Amino acid sequence: MERIPILQMGDFLLVTIQVDMHDQLALTLQDDLSERISRTSARGVLIDISALDMVDSFIGRMIGMISGLSRIMDAETVLVGMQPAVAITLVELGMTLPGVSTALNVERGMKLLRERAYSQ
Amino acid sequence: MAALQQTTVDSLKRSESQLASHWQADLEASGATRNLKADDIRQQTAEFLRLLISVLEKRSTHNITTAEWDEIRQFLEKLSHQRAIAGQDSQQTASFIFALKGPVFAQLQAQYADQPAVLAEQLWEISQLLDVLGMHTIRTYQKSREAVIKRQQEELLELSTPVVKLWEGVLALPMIGTLDSQRTQVVMESLLQRIVDTGSEIAIIDITGVPTVDTLVAQHLLKTVTAIRLMGADCIISGVRPQIAQTIVHLGLDLQGVVTKANLADALALALRRLGVTVTKAV
Numbered sequence: 001m002e003r004i005p006i007l008q009m010g011d012f013l014l015v016t017i018q019v020d021m022h023d024q025l026a027l028t029l030q031d032d033l034s035e036r037i038s039r040t041s042a043r044g045v046l047i048d049i050s051a052l053d054m055v056d057s058f059i060g061r062m063i064g065m066i067s068g069l070s071r072i073m074d075a076e077t078v079l080v081g082m083q084p085a086v087a088i089t090l091v092e093l094g095m096t097l098p099g100v101s102t103a104l105n106v107e108r109g110m111k112l113l114r115e116r117a118y119s120q
Numbered sequence: 121m122a123a124l125q126q127t128t129v130d131s132l133k134r135s136e137s138q139l140a141s142h143w144q145a146d147l148e149a150s151g152a153t154r155n156l157k158a159d160d161i162r163q164q165t166a167e168f169l170r171l172l173i174s175v176l177e178k179r180s181t182h183n184i185t186t187a188e189w190d191e192i193r194q195f196l197e198k199l200s201h202q203r204a205i206a207g208q209d210s211q212q213t214a215s216f217i218f219a220l221k222g223p224v225f226a227q228l229q230a231q232y233a234d235q236p237a238v239l240a241e242q243l244w245e246i247s248q249l250l251d252v253l254g255m256h257t258i259r260t261y262q263k264s265r266e267a268v269i270k271r272q273q274e275e276l277l278e279l280s281t282p283v284v285k286l287w288e289g290v291l292a293l294p295m296i297g298t299l300d301s302q303r304t305q306v307v308m309e310s311l312l313q314r315i316v317d318t319g320s321e322i323a324i325i326d327i328t329g330v331p332t333v334d335t336l337v338a339q340h341l342l343k344t345v346t347a348i349r350l351m352g353a354d355c356i357i358s359g360v361r362p363q364i365a366q367t368i369v370h371l372g373l374d375l376q377g378v379v380t381k382a383n384l385a386d387a388l389a390l391a392l393r394r395l396g397v398t399v400t401k402a403v
Contacts, residue, residue: 080352084312087347088305102352104319109352 011043026062043117045070050081060095067100076116080109131231142223197260204264217254283314296329304340322391328359358387
């Protein structure tokens with residue numbers, strides 16, 4: 001079955017979404033990620049969606065839920081690399097993803113994650 | 121349907137130059153030639169009559185969408201296009217064709233003075249034909265005008281949305297004019313694209329040039345701010361004039377979560393502070 005890889009980098013988990021997300025893939029990712037966070041007790045999760053150029057309301061909600069569940073499991077979550085078209089679509093759909101931290105690219109995202117995770 | 125008789129066509133052909141001069145005189149009298157060169161008018165009237173009579177001689181149908189009428193249609197399209205560019209109104213353009221009716225009717229009346237039935241029939245025929253041609257002229261005139269307006273709108277749209285780089289990592293967007301949905305869309309897209317291209321962390325939207333802020337404009341602004349935040353950059357709104365601040369408060373708009381500053385300088389100062397840059401006077 002198709003899966004989105006979750007990479008570990010020190011205390012952080014790195015999820016890069018390189019393919020078009022379909023609903024089942026998003027659900028699988030949600031399961032995998034929560035399982036990985038609990039196993040590795042990661043301090044932060046970085047989700048890179050720079051290759052994602054199409055979203056629907058379901059995927060938008062999944063992104064919000066994935067960040068929400070990571071936060072509950074005590075891992076800071078940063079969403080990085082959202083494309084302009086995706087941002088506009090989400091706003092037009094009324095999904096403003098409140099409470100989700102965002103950054104322009106992976107580098108800035110890692111910096112933000114380190115600041116957040118180690119300042120606690 | 122009765123067609124134009126050969127006699128009619130011959131009669132028109134015989135008096136072609138006379139028709140042209142009468143037509144031109146009528147045009148001048150009606151004021152349709154204002155701002156146009158007399159030479160051009162003479163050339164255009166003569167050209168049109170020549171084309172019209174040559175088509176009528178072929179005894180083709182009066183359906184002007186057929187190939188025989190190609191030349192006339194192209195001539196009229198070019199003419200109305202020129203008129204539209206020259207800033208003539210639709211009435212002036214349309215009367216170019218309709219003014220031909222007078223001289224033609226007079227000519228036919230002289231030709232069929234003793235045959236009233238034939239005269240009526242021929243007048244009806246030629247009148248219908250000229251109407252169709254006139255309509256075609258107006259239609260193409262309208263199209264040319266719409267093209268001009270569309271082009272101007274697009275130019276305005278591009279002119280009004282420049283994204284400026286104020287500092288390394290700071291973009292500014294000075295908005296000028298009323299914000300409607302379409303403009304906000306263009307503005308949002310160009311700003312977001314520039315944020316991606318330059319990797320800027322802070323975007324300043326300056327609304328000094330926006331005359332009024334109503335609920336719709338505020339909603340558009342909020343959308344832009346949210347989209348920028350989703351991409352991982354920060355947004356500051358600057359140039360909130362006293363009247364606009366009052367309107368926003370009176371309308372009960374919720375701009376919470378949006379950083380607003382009175383002017384661009386304050387916004388830039390805040391942006392620099394966030395970037396950790398200090399500006400000092402050189403001693």
